[in-house]
Amino acid sequence: MLRQINPKRIVVKIGTSSLVLKNRKLNLRAIARLAFVLTDLCNRGIQVVLVSSGAMGVGIGMLHLKDRPSEIPQQQAVSAIGQSQLIGIYTKEFAEYQQIVAQVLLTRDVMLFPESKRNVVNAFKAMMGQHIIPIVNENDSVSVDELDHQTSFSDNDELSAIVTEIIDADLLIVLSDIDGFYTGNPYKDPDAVLIPEVHAIDADILAYAGGSSTQFGTGGMTTKLNAARRILEHHRQMILANGRDPEIIFDILDGKEIGTLFTTKVMKARV
């Protein structure tokens, strides 16, 4: 059975676990494939926004650090270093296909002030209208929560759901290091089975979600479910799938039953 997925505008979120190898080097193959796939979608008239994590992971690799630094200013510095490296590689890979990309770094306070939010939305529209692919990340080097000023998103899963909402996209594709949402963390529970479709984020679903098993992933499934809840509240769709080979996006858009689909709609089969 094929899913009915016909989006005009999509957000693709890729996590650190799909961009940085276990040895802390860049997963260049994933970035190159992503550039190819997203450019092809753009060429076919689908508007695309990429939300990419990885600044911290790439920065850690570049500086040959063992781990994420514990001090906030150091984390901010590492992230700033990694982000510029990451966007440089994206720019080069997309240029292979004459695809222009643009860097958008956001903080939560921008979303809280209606005028700032309007300006961001206008910027996204201007870019997408010119077939430019915005590459979004949190502005890690400035977003630190203070007592009366909340500037950080909980993570990029939440950020990608917010971007989906404000640019009025139909579909959010979350690429991670796992095939979808399971009845438990498959790295810890060998009996966990994949759930192909979720219609509501209820207590049973929440109970299945665990944290990240990788060194640089931040939220694990809990933050992905928070993102899914936001997506369902606004009657949009989210698919969680494995980002090992970003060409999986073609299969997703062809309606193949891949990963976990979060939707309030009851899917009808396409013949």
Ligand SMILES: Nc1ncnc2c1ncn2[C@@H]1O[C@H](COP(=O)(O)OP(=O)(O)O)[C@@H](O)[C@H]1O
């Ligand atoms: N119920 C579950 N289903 C699938 N994965 C789960 C589940 N609970 C916890 N996880 C963990 O969540 C991880 C993905 O989240 P994370 O490491 O934050 O990835 P990313 O960097 O892509 O955001 C998986 O690798 C897995 O270890």
Ligand SMILES: N[C@@H](CCC(=O)OP(=O)(O)O)C(=O)O
């Ligand atoms: N802004 C951070 C992303 C944090 C985050 O949410 O990471 P992930 O769980 O890998 O999507 C970075 O670029 O390192």
